[in-house]
Amino acid sequence: MALGYFPKLYPDELLCSAVARYRVHTMASFHRHVNKELYYNKDRYTSVALPHNLTLLHEQIGQFVGMSPRELAYNATLFPYYAAFRDENSRNQLLKSMLEIHRRYEFKACSNIQLKIIKICPDCFTEDTKRFGEAYWHRTHQLDCVHFCTVHLTPLIKAITRYGGCTPLEPLLPITKTKKYLPYLSETSKQRLLEISELATAYLEKRTISNETLLPKSRLNEFRKLYSIIGGRLNIKKLRKEFINFFGEQAIEILELQIDLKYQSEDWLDKIFSSRQKLLPHKRIAFEIFSKNYVLPRTKYMRSIGYIHDGLTHRAWRCQNPAAEHFGQKVITNVYVSTSFKINDSIVFKCSCGFTFRVKSSKWNRREEPNIEEVCEYGAVFIQKVRKLYHEGMGICHIADKFNAHKDTISRLIRRDYKILDGKTNPDVYEAIAVAKRIRKARTLALKASFPSYEMQDKEMAERIWTAASSITMQIPSVKITARRLLEVSKIEIDALVANPHFPRALSAILNAVEPYTAFFKRQRQQNLHNNL
Template sequence: MVKEELPFFPDPYPDEDFRSILKRYHIRSGNKYEYLTRQEILGSSTNNILPRNLHYLLERLPDYYKKEKLIFENTHLPLIWPFLSNKRKNEAMEDIYFIQDSKHSASVLLKDLVSQDLRYCTKCKEEDLNKYGEVYARRIHQLKNFDYCNRHNLSLENADGTPYALIKTRERELLTPVFNEIKKTLDNRLYSIHVNYLWYKYMAHFFNREYIAKNGKLITQRFLSDFLIYHDGLLVLLGINERYLQTKNRFLKTINFKANKPNPILHILMMLFFESSVERFLTERLPNIASIIPFGTGPWFCCNHLCPHYNSPVITTCKRNIRKKGDPTGTFKCSHCGYTYRKNTKNKVNEYRVVTFGELWERELVLKYKQTFSLEKTADYCHVKVPIARSYLLRLSPDYKMKKSKNFFEQEQIEEMINVYKETRSIRKTAEILGVDRKTLNKYIPQELVNNTSYYYKSEEEKKIKYKQKVLEFMQRSRNPMRSDIRHSVGEEVYKFLMKEERDWMEKNLPSRYSIQRDWNELDKKISVEVLDCIQKLKEDLPNRKITKNRIKDSLPISSSNLINNNPDKLAATLEIIRDSVE
């Protein structure tokens, strides 16, 4: 269906804002309200910075009205056009020509830059009346923070004649260079510039000014510091502060053109920072961004003396690591032996650090030790120092680990452990008889023997009866035992099992936690004897160390040590012996 042509439509004046064209049409149309005029012209009553549904108007105008001409000569889209990707450019054009989304329009991109209400210069209005017989609003006068006319240096005013604050001479001098560059941008001087070209120019200038680290990342903090000093005083006038620039990786997103709303003024300020003008920034030729590839392109040599491919260029890959601080490093791994080493760009040819020796080297290390049983010869054969060979043998060689273990025993001692265990059929009792800890016994007594000789209760009831007998037997042998004494005597396993399964029986038969009657004189004599025995053993220990109060307490049974800590006033004799023995 062909729409009826409009009876008339005002021809745009130079640099006229499209909203001003609609305003002039409204005056001639006789419509009471402006939203009715917008509805008539665009099919939408919304007042936007950029027009929407422009095809609705163009379908009813003569052919000499072109879409591109209206958009790029009478709207503010050219202000952000150079800083949009191709995808976003297409989206913006589609949104202007058609209404793509009822909630979000291309005008959002200009909301912080362009005034919502039209503004005028009084001198320009006089000239327009003399020349055209009517006034119109220019695009250049609608920019926020630029409240003066760039031609007449006069303050702007609203449609109702309310003037903006007077701009001081110093402020105008700071704003004018930026204002002139914005004017050139609005005049489509940057129309053909692509974001990829701008990104390259930014990177070239960053590289030239040494704002790029060795790892290729931008040193934005140093750039920001220099940027703030260069534009000192100007940024405040433009409503830009340091916090705004530091928030949400502002510079990084601006340079990479990933910001949701591109800020053309910030782009212009950056260009002026690097060069004296935007044109010079875009045309000045800079040296290519290139650096030497660390460690070359390979192949690289295997440094494992035990590998058949030693000193041969068989390594084909290099994993480079570019650090913020320090020189780049490269990691090289031989696919034949697994030997991996790392070096940095300042290392000499034969200077490197081993990361892993590889399976071949580890096998040769263990095999050589089995043949020689000499740590020094093994280390020399594998071209490493003795401490390194020792640490690997402790992990890889059972023979060396057994020999160097802290609890290493000769064969006769191992046979004695096994014989005692066969008689007692208990790891705990064997440990008590031989004075060896249980972990050591578990290491030397064969697991098969343990499985065959361990006593297994026929039922849970039999186990409970046996465990209860142990508790009662100890309580009958002891005089006023504490719970801790019972626990220590019968063992953790028995005590915990009964407390879990037979708590009522335990609480009934065990001494009370609180109201136990003790013979403190008897206890004082008993603990005194224990203290004297401990002191004698400490004096015989090698190497000799200073005898302290804590060493004596640590050597006592837990129950005795707890009594000394909790009841010092009732164990006078014991404390006196300790005080006399402390060195």
């Protein structure tokens, strides 16, 4: 039996809202009666997000709404939003499932999205009532990541309905109960929620077209500029920290982005650039806003390590050694920018007197003289001057005040067994010492926790490390077994071990296989004797 009436769709109205208004206009007592009139079956109903059986429904209401079944899916449902980041094949399958006629037992097998809450905008409610004489449910308000009305810029409120299960959405009436669900928001959280609401609305209204092959893979090079670490891997911990600071904990909790705020477990950001990672639309939108508004503006003005090094070596810098005769004179030309500059942000200055210190690039504008962040090596001139003053009778505290150093440092320098470590004055060796510290710290964390799922991989890495150690000992001429050399020979990236300390055996194997200088010199002498014979 054909229908004699069906209400026309209002601007930005959901299809289920028009069905709910039809029930009010026809004064139907039960929603099952409406379902039987529209679908010829009392158990079929019009859901909010992705309604099914649109071809069957179109046979009844097509002449009143003036749209084809496909146009209904694009203009009266949330299909454009959920299909925005799908490939063409998956998008066509989703559309086909909405258009086809499903039997009762096939309905549950068809993909359907149930919204947790139904939202309305109080200002839109008032305007719709004045303009059309009745209010209705807006499409843009029902997106899972939209919490602000993009027209009035006001927070949405929750409508208390019985929608869910097999119960369709009831009409929006003046007697509909509402409730505020958003807490008091900071300005940062409010701004981020507004940005996400506007972008999600643009995807729903097809004002922004997304290509799933472009995000986030196309941004990988930009992220490497800002978050790359040794081995070309991304510093996910820093990425996660800045992502949280950008959105704020309030916005992350409201958007249900499921990010570990304590950095103790993996989340979707750890595999954001994986080809197998399939993100929900609200996570893709949040990541797109983060990359456009935070990452890209910073990578645009980033300078390479070579550019920084060239800018520092074109002039001489003042010596910071208070014991040297040329103290305060511009004699330093040996400036070293570490290969891990993006991690430790350090620039090392080495004077001809042996005094070596490093500074933080972020705390220095590169125009004024640098302030010492840490002394890497004091050098022979400083140590001899300290020992001379001590033998002349000056106290340790007075020497420390004279050279602006700690008294424990002066006590350590005047000891007879203290030797000038030339290795520390070499920035490459200094970086190797930092790598060893990272490995020790990671092993401590790995021994405290237990990761059974990584046990097999841990054993395999440990075997590869011991094999690499035995192969290094066979090299001619002799070379010292270091942590970095072990990782290079075994083809294991340091960040695979340190970023996620799940491999206690492998970390212990590196620390046990590293060769001290005494053992290396002994092995070198034995190999030289063997070669002479």
